[in-house]
Amino acid sequence: MTALNRVPSLMARAGTASALTLAAVGGSIVAPGLAPEAEAAAMGARALKVAASKKGAPYKWGATGPRRFDCSGLTLYSFKKAGKALPRTAAQQYNKTRHISVKNRKAGDLVFFHSGFGVYHVGIYAGKGKIWHAPKTGDVVRLEKIWTRRVWYGRVN
Template identity: 50%
Template sequence: MTAHLYRPAVPALFTRIGATSMLTAAALAGTSLIPGMTTRAQADETLAMRAYHIAQSEQGAPFAWGAAGPDAFDCSGLTQFAYEQAGEDIPRTAEDQYDYAVHIRPDHRRVGDLVFFHYGDSIYHVGFYAGRGEVLHAPKSGGLVRLERIWSDDVWYGRVDDD
């Protein structure tokens, strides 16, 4: 009987460019080359900012009623998809997302917070606060995920707590 030693497979990328070059490439390219590795900047980034950056990458995706990605979105589908990709499960509808979020005053809002559009007590739309009075959202049928000026004073803000 012959003993077999375990030899982990070495990714082809390591054998082609070498370990030192691989680590340099990972540092320059982010962390996509080494799964599970995060940079200090990524570790310091809030959950809301991670979700916002994911939503930013979906700009240009079409609106589709009831869609939650990855190819099309409605408003709450975009926010749910982005948070899920960032590592947090949030409810599906805008109203449920409002109930889930920590409510914040407008003067405490920051990029990545959720913007809830309402009529009276009824929430009808949600997007990400993008700064400068803009919202990143999936607007309506025929629209694309995009940045737009916040068009109403009837908005509330919420933050998904990353504790």
């Protein structure tokens, strides 16, 4: 039995107080808070790839894919394919994310456009000031530069 295979049984016998000590058995130390960040980044990267794969899909109000999307339908679909369920609307999605600052944004984070306190649009941050989104009726899913500073960022955990 390898050291990694013994960790769960050792943890069960030792209890949670010794969990960090036992995590070192496999040759690495688990730091609290880092695993969820890595998981969120990986999920965001997967969702970003899904959104990019929908380039050119027509906008349709209320549509959640797989061939037509509205803005929150695209983010819902992309994160669902990446393994995470989101609520339906942009405002509900904002309320379910961990809010982050512009300087802490990463590719795969959600970008919420707001007017005052109301969220009216959402896209997936692609890096370099751009998002993948489903803009409006008559348009298609596309990569576009963020056109305003009136945005909030959220990370899906």
